[in-house]
Amino acid sequence: MQTTLIHPLNRPLRSLVVLLLSVLLVACNEAAQEPKILAPVAFHNSDECHVCGMIISGFPGPKGEAVGQEPVKKFCSTTEMLGWWLQPENQQLDVTLYVHDMARSDWNRPDDAHLINARAAYFVLAPDLPGAMGVTLASFGDPTAAQQMAESHAGQVLRLDDIDLTLLQQSGTMAHP
Numbered sequence: 179m180q181t182t183l184i185h186p187l188n189r190p191l192r193s194l195v196v197l198l199l200s201v202l203l204v205a206c207n208e209a210a211q212e213p214k215i216l217a218p219v220a221f222h223n224s225d226e227c228h229v230c231g232m233i234i235s236g237f238p239g240p241k242g243e244a245v246g247q248e249p250v251k252k253f254c255s256t257t258e259m260l261g262w263w264l265q266p267e268n269q270q271l272d273v274t275l276y277v278h279d280m281a282r283s284d285w286n287r288p289d290d291a292h293l294i295n296a297r298a299a300y301f302v303l304a305p306d307l308p309g310a311m312g313v314t315l316a317s318f319g320d321p322t323a324a325q326q327m328a329e330s331h332a333g334q335v336l337r338l339d340d341i342d343l344t345l346l347q348q349s350g351t352m353a354h355p
Contacts, residue, residue, distance in 0.1 A: 216245045218276040218293035227254035229262050230311065237310035238286045240317045242296065246273035254310035256301065256317050260338075261346050275338075280316045281323035292319075297338055300324035303349055304333025313349045315341070 221241055225234045228251040234241055242259030244251040248271075253259035256277050262268055263275060275296035278288035294317070301315040302324050308314070315336070318324035324335045336345075 216247075216274060218243060218245060218274075218290070219250050220290040221252060225252045227258055227310070228252060229258045230254065232310060234310070239307065239309035239314045240278035240280050240283070240288050242275060242277045242317075243293070244268075244271070244273040244275055246271060255314040256296075257309060257314045257346055257349065258311055259296075260315065260341055261343065264341070264343050264346070277317035279319040280327070281318050281320050294319045299338065301336045301338070301341065302327045302331065302333045303336060303345070304328065304331035305349075306331055307333070315349070 221234055221243075223233075223235045226232065227234055228244075232254050234252055234254045237254050240256050242253040242256045244253075244259065244263065251262070251273075253262065259275065259277070276293040277296045277299055278290075279292040279294045279299075280288065282292040283289040296317070299317045299319060300321050300323075301317055303313070303315055304327070305313055307316050316324075316327055316333075318327065321335070327333065328335045
């Protein structure tokens with residue numbers, strides 16, 4: 179019967195290999211748990227608003243979408259999307275919110291090539307900016323463009339953290355001129 183002896187110098191080497199493999203496995207697991215930011219998707223003529231069910235392409239102004247692991251939720255206006263997002267149960271979802279950059283889009287036909295992350299956007303609330311469900315929040319990637327829009331439409335510039343359900347409800351009662 180032959181016995182194999184481990185040479186005393188091999189123990190530290192074997193321990194080092196086991197330690198390195200453990201570190202690599204932990205690192206791979208942590209990287210897999212980082213939240214993914216998924217890219218925005220284009221709007222299509224048949225898309226319906228997740229909140230009201232209306233056909234999105236039939237209305238002017240910026241649209242919004244929530245992109246995550248589940249099917250994309252699309253909205254006929256930024257106001258509809260933010261009203262949905264501000265519901266407590268939706269704040270727990272792992273989604274990225276996108277809106278049209280209106281400095282780079284026509285109001286009547288927002289360009290899907292210019293969808294921006296809503297967390298980085300500047301929103302203009304102005305009573306004379308029509309959208310799908312009445313007054314909408316015009317979204318901009320550039321703060322200067324947002325300020326110019328606010329000044330020319332007697333509006334105010336807001337960031338996502340400035341917007342709450344009370345503000346959205348108040349904006350819904352504003353009348354178009």
